[in-house]
Every structure is written in structure tokens, then in C-alpha cells.
Amino acid sequence: MIYLDYAATTPMRQEAIEVYTEAATSYYGNSSSLHTLGTQAENLLTLCRKKLSLLVNCREDDLFFTSGGTEANYLAIHSLLKGKNDERKHIVTTKLEHSSVLHTLQQLEKEGFSLSYVPVDQNGVVSVDDLKKAIRPDTVLVAIQHINHELGTIQPVEDIGHFLSKKEILFHCDCVQSFGKLPIDVKKLKADSISVSSHKIYGPKGVGMVYMNSSSSWKPIYHKATHEKGFRPGTVNTAGIAAFTEAAECAYAEMKTARSHYERLKSYLLENLEPLAPFIEVEGLGNSHFPGIIGLTFSNIQGQYVMLQCNRHGIAISTGSACHVNQQEPLASLLAIGKSTANAKNFVRISFSQHSTFKHIDRLISVFHLLQQEFMTV
Template identity: 35%
Template sequence: MIRQVYLDNAATTPVKKQVLDEMLPFFKEKYGNPSSIYRLGQETRNAIDEVREKVANVINAKPREIYFTAGGSEADNWAIKGIAFANKDKGNHIITSKIEHHGVLHTCEYLEKNGFEVTYLDVDENGIVNMEQLKDSITDKTILISIMFANNEIGTIQPIEEIGKIARDNKVYFHTDAVQAIGNINIDVEKLNIDLLSMSAHKLYGPKGVGALYIKQGVKIHPYMHGGAQERNRRAGTENIPGIIGFGKAIELAYETLDEHNERLTKLRDKLIRDIKENIEYVRLNGHPDKRLPGNVNFSFEFIEGESLLLSLDMLGICASSGSACTSGSLDPSHVLLAIGLPHEIAHGSLRLTLGDFNTEEDVDYVVESLIKVVDRLRQMSPLYENVKKK
């Protein structure tokens, strides 16, 4: 029987048993509509409010500043479109980076077709935003800066506090996509000067289809969805009660064991990086060597295609990816890897391995052993590699 090793935790995570157990009663026994005034409805309303408080406490926000969504992409869309249309009387300029998740990039592209101007900041070879370019890009028409907290492909963590200060000093709203950061990093929205922050439950062992947007009190933003009075008239639609309950338990568990989680994953990550570098030639670690998420490993393997690498690993029971889960079906090289300066041919040979709470040292050993064999086999079929060997 083929061993299965799941190393795509940046794409999604399995729901933990404690999370599922917390959700189950809300499918059958506690099923009331939170907008109802009778006891069954008020019971679910109170449960949602408790989760709102849990999420708020984790990021040092107020419960009334937390709005539940259907996930991170919706939160990104709401933050950017909501700010853009609510503040167009002040200006029409938005600043973001070239390595954002497509939930941000495609939203910005949509706004460009609707009269807004967008500046896409460069990043250095490690994926850090060019801070001088950020400062120089701000004009009297700038209404929003949207920079992700940590990159979903290469794991690089941005200087969020510095970006937040620049935004605050220039009286510009600051949004950060923290989907990969929540559950891996301590976040204080007040200290970091964050006005809007996107989250998603399924990246931290919660259910899919639920997330949240933090909106600082006083921020001028349009509602995302019109209809009922849910989420204080800003996001209509009956709440996903089991999902919200699961999100609350998942985020609670994540921050109860955050230090232990980070220490263990960092140790496994560093071992995986070290063992790959020591045993496979012509490889490049992508992302910042130190300022990176604890479970993120991203390598480019020269002379081979990423798709062939993924399929070969899958046959050995190893689940990995070549980048964002939202673009895994694309044949184009990663926009993140191109932005950090990799040529197309090397960007095509990228592999993202993301560790999680259920991975072990034995998993790492198995993956490295498998990679050595797979990379060697694929390179033997590469004319480019043959030319390098002859030289």
C-alpha cells in the first residue's frame, strides 16, 4: 500500500476532530435562524456572537469589528471594492503588490475597468515589497494600500507594521490579506495599524466556505451584499452557523498552541530545506530564508517541469503543489516566482511543500527520499540537463 503524505496545507487543511465535534450540534439540534426572536434562534445568535468575540480577541479587535464571510476571497473582494466605491469622492488610486493572491489582483483588475488606477509594487528576490516605491507611489488620490501579510506561495512575511505606519501617516486605509498568517503569527491590528484584515477558516483546520473580514470601527466602506440585516446590515444572507462555529473552535485551538505549533513546524521545515539542498543539485529556495511562514517550503528544480514533478510525487502518495491552489490548473508559471525575478524555465519547475500539524519527521524523510529519485529520473529525460552534464 502506498503511503500518503499530505504536504499542501497552504491549499487547505483537514478539519480537526475537536472542530467537527463543536459543529455537529448546529446541523441538527441547534438549527434556529439567528434572525428569529424565539429561543431556538437566539441560541444560535448567541453562539455566533461568542465566535465573533473569539476571533476579535485573537487579533486585538472589538467583536463588532468582525464580519463573517464565505472565505478569504470574499473578504478580499469586500475590503477592496467596498473601500474603493465608498471613497471614490476622495480618490481613485489603490496600491497593491505584484505577488498578491488572485483574490486581490483580480479584484484590482476589475476596478481598473471601472475608473480606478492601481499601482502594483515590485518585490525583491525574496518577495519583500519595495518600501521606497510604496512611499513614492502614494498621491493625494490614494485611498487604499492592500498588501498581504504572508505570501501563500513562497511564505515570505511582509514588514506589515512599517507598511501600516506609512498608510496611517498618509491617512490611507490599509488592508492586509492575512489568510496564510492567521494561525501561524500573532497579529495585533492596533499595533500594526491595520484597518481591514481578511481571514479564512480552512487554512487553520476549520471548515471550508467560511471566513471573516475585520473592519476597523469608523472605516468608510460599502456593504458587500444587499438584502437582509445580517452582519449589522453590511453582509446580507442567513449565516453559515455550523461553519462559523467551526471557525471559532479552529482559531481558538490554533492560538492555544501557537508557540508549540510554530516551533515544531519550523523544525520540520528547516530539516526539509536542509535535506533537499544537501541531496539535490541545481535547486533554488524561493522566498525569504528567515522571514517566512513556519510550514512553507518552495523550491525551483532546474531542467524539469513542475507538472511532471507533481504527477510523479502523486504516484508515490505525496500531495504537493506548484503554487496557489486557485491557479493549480494553469499552465502559466507562477506570477509570484516571475515577480521575484525567476526566468520562465526555472519558474516552471517549482514545487511548494507546506507542512501542517499532522506531519512528522518520517514524512519529511519519505518526501526527500522520493524527491531524490523523481528529480533524478525526470532529469535523465531532459536534454538541457544532458548538456549541463557534458559541460
């Protein structure tokens, strides 16, 4: 099977597997236990926290481990809002955010908060000027992701963070798709929180991380939670965190070479898609685009059919975020960039890794040609 769905998840890299095995074998104590095995596990977590804090340029005490990106987003947003003592109840976001963010904010809307969506251009990019127009005296939080998980759009998050910090408005940035792929410096970003997931960078599933800015006066949402300094309950996944840390360090070491490889793959894919226009249209391209994620829409075929035909030919792609697969409505991100409801359902996502090759793209293009022949003769 040719795998071109790395934005959904990645296989664990060998280095992470080896670290996981060693940690699970030798550091199996509960990190909250006071005996030697517990202390050893806690010391390993402290080391991991230190290593990860260096990658994003933050204090060790500002990092908290979670079960993944979804929980990271949920806890970050709720913890930031709980720490606010004023009466502001307005939140600003975009319709391109991951469902874990949108669903959290939509629930808050039902609980008394008001929600505004900043428009994006045809490539999915947020204008800082449009964001400024959306800010109100009662705006308390802005939530905007770094790299969009379906279009690959890179948002101007540093510009956004600098503006919001001057206004004393909270800023949560979903960095699940960008961590390990683009440099992230939380001091430059001026975010109050960021979310990260392990399995997007060849680490284990079920592990994530949140940066919470200690100067933001956030408060944990759980009553008397004892793990992660009260940030969340539940025994900490020491082995998974150790493997995640190893995967993160490897991703940072390989970041430049990986980005160059994605650029070459993207150029090759776009070159081979040109003869298929207008049957296939590439979405989200522009100056602010991450080359590892390519979104495509087909003129008269639903994305689910394209995905199934690719699967039949031994190629794995997706119709968008894995968290959206079982929903029938069109992707909100496609509607946000101006697509019709019908056309938004004709979307598929291609996402690369360092294991992806030109031959993989050749196989994919051959299936697209077969689809074109099938539907042009109907």
C-alpha cells in the same frame, strides 16, 4: 497518502468537528429569526464574534462572517472603496497577492481605477521605502498580504500600516495564511480591513471572517442586505462559524509549539535538499519567512510533473495556490522575484502541519532523488 499541502487546505480537527456537530444539532435556527431557536443561534454567533475579536484585538462589532477568504477579500476591498467620498482612484499592491485580491483589483482597474505594483526583492519581501515611492496624491488603497501563500514570505505589514495611517490611505491586509500562525493585533497593524479563512486552520470550509475598522467609513456593497448587519446577504452558517471559532482558539493556543515544529521541519528539509542543488533551488528564504511554507524550483522539470510523480508515490504537494491550478500562465509571484517564465513553471510548494514528520520529509526527498536520476540521465 502523505499530505504536504496544508497551505491549500487542512483537515478539520476533532475539536472543531465536535463543536460543529453540537451546533448543527442544537443551534439549527436561523439567527435572524425572532423565535427562541433563532435567538439561541444569534447568541452563539455573538459569543463566537466575541471570542474571535479577542484573538485579533478588535471590537466585536467590527467582525463580519463570510463564506471564506476569497469573499472576504472581495467584500473588504469594495466596501472600503465605496465608503470613500473623495476622487482618489489609485491603488497600490504587489504581484505576490492571492488571485482573489489581484482579480478584484484588476477588475477595478477596468472600471476606472489605476493600479501600481510595488517591486519585491528576490525573497519576495516588500521594501517600505519602495512602497513610499509608489504612493501618489491620488492613492486611496494599499493591499498587501501578511504571509505569501506560495513562498512563505512575511511582509512588514505593521511598518506599512503605520505609514499608511499617517497618510490617511486605506490598508487591506490578506491574513488568510497568517491567522492562527502568527500573532495579529489589528490595532498595532493599523489595517482598515483584514481577511481570514477557516479551512487554513483546521476549521470547516465555506467559512471566513473580515475585520472592518469602524473608523474607516466603509459602506456595504449590497443593497438592503439583512444579514451580518448589512455587510453580506445569505443565511449565516452558524455551525460552521462555531467550529471555526473552536479551531481558531486551538490554533492560538498551539501557535508557539507549532511554529517551533515548523522550524525544525524546515531545517531538516533544507539540510536534505543541499545534496540536490542545483537541481532544486529553495525560493523565498530570508529573515522574513514563515517556516510552514517552502517554495522549490527545479532546474529542468515543470512543477506539474514533479507534483504528479510525488502523487504517484503517495505524497501530496502543490504547484502553488489551489486557486491557480487550472491556469496555464506561470505564477506571478515567481516572476516578481526575478524568475524567467520557463523557470516559474518549475515551481512546487511544500507546506507543513503539526502532523508532518521527518519521515514524511525523508519520503519526499527520496522521490526528489529519483527525479534527479531520471532527468540527469536523459
